[in-house]
Amino acid sequence: MLSILAVDDSASMRKMVSFTLTGAGFHVVEAVDGQDAFEKAQTHAIDLVLTDQNMPRLDGLGLTRKLREHPKFKTTPILILTTESSDQMKQAGRAAGATGWLVKPFDPGRLIEVIQKVIR
């Protein structure tokens, strides 16, 4: 079973994402912000990271940068959930080492579809 680290400071979003992914047969590790995610990433096997951008303590881009510095996560797909699909956001995502982005709000089915495209 593939493991997804789902990072969002909003409990409702976390629950929705987690429920959706679990239903699609993924194992989900939840984290409440970038810092929490980074700590959990050390102790869990993670196949994909799905992170919100705007969070306290450490944001999605920050988490991405930190994970990329870590040998274990050099190639792990990291998707950033963001409310803005601006060019700047994309450039920032790319610079941080993200694999891609998904614009919020999204439909649960759409989320799985995008993840399936990454994990094959």
Add this chain to the structure above:
Amino acid sequence: MGEMMNEGQALGGNIDLTQFYQIFFEEAGENLEQMEQMLLALDVEAADDEELNAIFRCAHSIKGGAATFGFADVAELTHQMESLLDKLRRHELQPTPPMVDVLLESSDALKILLARHQGRPVDPPETASLVERIYALAHGQAPAAAAPAPTPAPATAAPVAAPAPVVAAPVASPTPVAVRAPRADGQRQLEIHIGPMTNPAQADSIAELFRDITGLGQIEALPCDQEDHRVYQVITTSTDGDLMDLFTFHVNKELIRIVDLDAAAPAATAPAPAATQGTGIAGEGSDFGFFDDAPGTPGSPAPASVAAEPVEPSPVAAPAPAPVAVAKPAPAVTRPEPKAAAGAQASMESSTLRVSVSKVDQLINLVGELVITQAMLAQKSRELDVTHNQALLAGLADLDRNTRDLQEAVMSIRMIPMSVVFNRFPRMLRDLAGKLGKKVELITHGEATELDKGLIEKITDPLTHLIRNSCDHGIEMPADRLAKGKTEHGTITLSASHQGGSILIEVRDDGKGLSREKLLTKAREKGIDAPDSLTDAEVWSLIFAPGFSTAEEVTDVSGRGVGMDVVKKNIASLGGTVEIDSAEGYGMSVKVRLPLTLAIMDGMSVRVSDEVYILPLSSVIESFQINPADINTVAQGAQLVKVREEYMPVIELEKIFSVPRFEFNNTSPIMVVVESEGSRVALMVDELLGQQQVVIKNLETNYRKVPNVSGATILGDGKVALILDTSGLVRRSRH
């Protein structure tokens, strides 16, 4: 979209979003509350970055959830708030009091919107004007916001201060180039054709995008001879794909044609291929995308071959040195095997757990039953022979201890901090003081003091009233205060603390205080017997008389027909007391004392003939044996007992409750003095049985209201005992 949905459903099942509504509502409520507090605490002169970020995050989080779960009105309003807050946190705008005001009002409106979505019958709030006001504040005042072209990056500064409309003057055009030009020259001049549309105004939202999104570029409407079409000229550094992403939020993809005026290719660009080549995006839809050379990208070669690939960035990836390093993974690293830790991952740690109140109440009830059963066992066990039943008795002693610990632990679940109530007051006071033209500062102490949830809910209204009173009647106008040599700002101090088995909440202000003379005059006008000999405490308590108000005129703030008498009655119904203290010219203090919980109390059990009654231990002052001859009967059969040179009314419980007395041995020989609302009475009882914790069972819900009785409990022997309402008994003795 249709096929995407199908795939999603096949994979994830048809997901019903309504199941997340409740958690969203709770979360949104928390976010709003937090935002409100932070807005109130915000120093507009010197706003802290972290504060602004945190406020922004609250709006952002609500917006994200609302959009996801389909609450469009909430999403719309929070979107506007977020835009304004975004500009504040980026220092494109300076926070101003009007901004704080409109954000607070919006937060009120959001509460109503959310309440409506939860099915509560409330009138819809007026959000259109709020949206307009926020928009005006976000766009009308700041130089950076007014002109669409300049980016926030300080390097490119020189913001155009002119309050330019949507269409920017070409002068401002070069600014974005330096910041994030994907190519050497960066700027592209495009023509965008949109149509045919039944409602061409739809396209205006696209023009607005350029106004809203800093650095997106400039847009100018071009004349167009087709009624149902719009044509714009756009100068931007964004790729066609990015523009399409944005535009398709408002207009169908099929209706948009982007023509690159610089490129020799005059043909309409099909968005998808253009995007693929333009931004280094490996694959994308309108709402997602992958970077083509990013780690983990679908279709990117296996790590080893990635390392072998030339790692120079694609032409457009200029500002991204990081992925270069990233693209050289240690050869050994592949995707970690999931099986290793998969089983151990069940922990989704969270420090709190949301449980419905009814579950907690059920738990408390069960523990209450357990306490009673335990008491019953303890009582029975006293008859047992210690030598023969040592193990059993030891077990019962353990049971006793464990039951008490369990009870305490369970009760603590229902305890919530006073901050829940206190937090609403800064906002209320701010509005109120503003309305009255007064300056008031609220200081709170002991927000962490915990109180039973049921009590917290019931104490909110009385406290609100007390604070309104302090602000309205207590604190003077700024000029008056200065004239009296006081500070311009009045101070209201709200504090909570534990005192023994009760909680003490105090509302104190440094206003004009109560006037003894005025109160006495007023009381006499109202026909209340108020001799000059009354003590200060007695004079102050006159304001608890029904219909008594000390302000010369009734204002729309405090004078709402709810007087101090109601406050007092409400607090008394919670088993609490109110005390007033005041010094004229210096302020007043109202102390509210409440039991910690409504479910359990320390009681003293007394016997009257064959009946057992419980007295709240908190109201028992003393008890003593008397000689029946010390009781004097005065007019109308009232009885008084002389205690240390003071006469005290006597209440014969057996008469009040018509207790049958079979063995005729005159009157009860023991007096228990109880105090309530500053007065004392002596209750005549036959025997003091002891002190114990009792589980309070509500009589009203199980039977009906009984005078002089506040509840009932089940004793260790299984008998029911009534808990006496001491304040009712004291009041009775007065009449």
